[in-house]
Amino acid sequence: MEIITIANQKGGVGKTTTAVNLATAISAVGKRVLLVDLDPQGNASTGVGLFREDRKYGSYEMILGHVSPEDTIVPTSVPNLDLIPATQHLSGAELELVGMQEREYKLKKAFQSFSYQYDYVFLDCPPSLGLLTVNAFVASQHLLVPLQCEYYALEGLSQLIQTHQLVKANLNKNLKLHGIVLTMFDKRSGLNVSVVNDVKKHFGGLVYDTVVPRNIKVSEAPSYGKPVILYNFKSPGSQSYILLAREFLIRMEGL
Amino acid sequence: MEIITIANQKGGVGKTTTAVNLATAISAVGKRVLLVDLDPQGNASTGVGLFREDRKYGSYEMILGHVSPEDTIVPTSVPNLDLIPATQHLSGAELELVGMQEREYKLKKAFQSFSYQYDYVFLDCPPSLGLLTVNAFVASQHLLVPLQCEYYALEGLSQLIQTHQLVKANLNKNLKLHGIVLTMFDKRSGLNVSVVNDVKKHFGGLVYDTVVPRNIKVSEAPSYGKPVILYNFKSPGSQSYILLAREFLIRMEGL
Numbered sequence: 165m166e167i168i169t170i171a172n173q174k175g176g177v178g179k180t181t182t183a184v185n186l187a188t189a190i191s192a193v194g195k196r197v198l199l200v201d202l203d204p205q206g207n208a209s210t211g212v213g214l215f216r217e218d219r220k221y222g223s224y225e226m227i228l229g230h231v232s233p234e235d236t237i238v239p240t241s242v243p244n245l246d247l248i249p250a251t252q253h254l255s256g257a258e259l260e261l262v263g264m265q266e267r268e269y270k271l272k273k274a275f276q277s278f279s280y281q282y283d284y285v286f287l288d289c290p291p292s293l294g295l296l297t298v299n300a301f302v303a304s305q306h307l308l309v310p311l312q313c314e315y316y317a318l319e320g321l322s323q324l325i326q327t328h329q330l331v332k333a334n335l336n337k338n339l340k341l342h343g344i345v346l347t348m349f350d351k352r353s354g355l356n357v358s359v360v361n362d363v364k365k366h367f368g369g370l371v372y373d374t375v376v377p378r379n380i381k382v383s384e385a386p387s388y389g390k391p392v393i394l395y396n397f398k399s400p401g402s403q404s405y406i407l408l409a410r411e412f413l414i415r416m417e418g419l
Numbered sequence: 420m421e422i423i424t425i426a427n428q429k430g431g432v433g434k435t436t437t438a439v440n441l442a443t444a445i446s447a448v449g450k451r452v453l454l455v456d457l458d459p460q461g462n463a464s465t466g467v468g469l470f471r472e473d474r475k476y477g478s479y480e481m482i483l484g485h486v487s488p489e490d491t492i493v494p495t496s497v498p499n500l501d502l503i504p505a506t507q508h509l510s511g512a513e514l515e516l517v518g519m520q521e522r523e524y525k526l527k528k529a530f531q532s533f534s535y536q537y538d539y540v541f542l543d544c545p546p547s548l549g550l551l552t553v554n555a556f557v558a559s560q561h562l563l564v565p566l567q568c569e570y571y572a573l574e575g576l577s578q579l580i581q582t583h584q585l586v587k588a589n590l591n592k593n594l595k596l597h598g599i600v601l602t603m604f605d606k607r608s609g610l611n612v613s614v615v616n617d618v619k620k621h622f623g624g625l626v627y628d629t630v631v632p633r634n635i636k637v638s639e640a641p642s643y644g645k646p647v648i649l650y651n652f653k654s655p656g657s658q659s660y661i662l663l664a665r666e667f668l669i670r671m672e673g674l
């Protein structure tokens with residue numbers, strides 16, 4: 165069971181959109197996939213069609229040990245894709261965790277008691293490097309970083325890389341920086357083009373070849389509670405997430 | 420001295436861009452303005468041209484009481500606009516604050532000892548409802564909410580309004596929801612249009628008439644360390660931030 169954290173403390177860079185659509189595209193080729201919503205905003209849960217009123221237990225209850233992980237899992241409308249949703253209480257989780265023993269290992273411990281087997285587990289993180297994101301870093305083997313092709317987003321990358329190194333040195337020596345995915349790319353923007361070139365020059369093979377274009381259909385899909393791949397398969401957004409999933413599996417399994 | 424918090428826990432909705440450009444446009448009509456960067460990412464500091472290596476003391480040192488507020492203030496290249504930057508240590512501030520007495524009042528106390536007088540102080544917040552944002556809520560009289568015209572951003576609004584009400588009831592009875600500013604509007608997107616209509620219907624007069632359009636020049640400006648108003652005055656982005664500043668002063672001072 166490979167656990168992948170999707171994180172970037174910069175806000176609005178496409179973490180949730182990447183988590184939802186990568187998970188969907190990979191489950192579509194027959195892999196058993198679990199999506200875990202660690203963001204109190206609960207966007208990933210909405211993105212796969214589970215609205216607030218339908219969420220009973222979720223990542224909060226699992227991390228705090230109130231229920232077993234199995235009791236938090238719900239099926240989604242996507243075959244082979246299950247979800248651990250974000251419930252209301254998650255917004256208070258970080259304050260609760262601070263005073264606890266082994267507060268960074270709570271999610272890892274919850275996964276260790278897991279009896280289900282998935283091929284891939286994706287953890288969608290909030291836009292911060294607080295205890296929820298650190299728990300994700302500690303529980304996973306891979307870190308995938310969505311990066312908007314904008315100046316402010318580039319600025320935050322060094323802080324994220326530093327945090328990865330700190331966690332790897334002190335809390336989880338297995339955590340690998342798996343890759344960087346460039347998102348919301350607009351080829352008409354000179355800035356976007358130069359950010360893409362800078363990042364590829366600086367991070368080389370870590371940067372995915374697949375660059376996700378800005379595409380209105382992607383931002384419309386959540387209002388229908390569907391991943392864009394199901395909402396509008398032919399759109400450039402969907403097609404690029406399908407390519408991304410192919411590239412992900414090649415990088416993971418060396419197909 | 421009016422203190423305005425610019426907050427929204429949804430990431431990437433234009434908090435920093437609004438803080439930087441509103442502060443710049445208002446200082447341009449002769450008001451004395453202070454911009455405070457409470458986001459560990461430090462984007463607002465970069466947005467007015469203060470790069471990481473030039474930052475000595477900042478909002479962290481002020482909140483924790485290590486230095487006096489006056490020692491953290493730096494002038495910017497914009498006349499009448501001063502800055503309290505975000506320094507490196509701010510990323511650890513929330514964990515440090517948790518165990519302290521009156522942890523929500525630290526920023527308010529720092530402002531109370533202020534000897535300088537500004538007409539307006541703008542607080543740029545990180546994308547979360549943690550202790551830095553709560554400190555901003557407690558220290559200010561007004562809350563201005565930038566809102567991206569997208570579905571996920573709309574979803575988070577109720578949580579933000581709830582937090583405002585909690586703070587108003589328990590920590591700062593003066594905190595007023597000043598207004599909502601719609602950002603990154605693309606008139607070709609049916610979703611953007613329907614979000615604008617929904618928000619205006621639901622929040623009425625709280626919603627600013629000025630809607631900020633999506634405009635490539637706005638996202639290019641930070642790479643030059645300049646507010647878009649100074650980077651490219653004639654651009655639609657700049658012009659709308661100038662209109663926004665006019666509307667802000669009318670709402671504040673009833674011009």
Ligand SMILES: Nc1ncnc2c1ncn2[C@@H]1O[C@H](COP(=O)(O)OP(=O)(O)OP(=O)(O)O)[C@@H](O)[C@H]1O
Nearest residue numbers: 175176177178179180181291378379382383430569
């Ligand atoms: N390729 C794309 N084209 C157009 N819009 C997109 C694209 N990817 C994401 N979006 C939209 O941009 C906004 C930000 O994306 P998303 O919410 O996935 O980012 P995030 O990093 O998860 O945000 P947060 O930091 O708040 O968790 C959303 O409204 C989303 O629908």
Ligand SMILES: Nc1ncnc2c1ncn2[C@@H]1O[C@H](COP(=O)(O)OP(=O)(O)OP(=O)(O)O)[C@@H](O)[C@H]1O
Nearest residue numbers: 175314430431432433434435436546633634637638
């Ligand atoms: N009107 C606009 N047109 C085009 N791009 C914009 C506009 N406003 C903001 N941007 C760009 O969108 C990105 C997000 O904006 P910004 O960083 O101001 O949001 P934020 O809410 O402060 O993000 P965070 O949640 O990370 O603090 C930035 O790269 C910014 O340059």
Ligand SMILES: [Mg+2]
Nearest residue numbers: 179180203207
């Ligand atoms: Mg998200």
Ligand SMILES: [Mg+2]
Nearest residue numbers: 434435458462
């Ligand atoms: Mg910001």
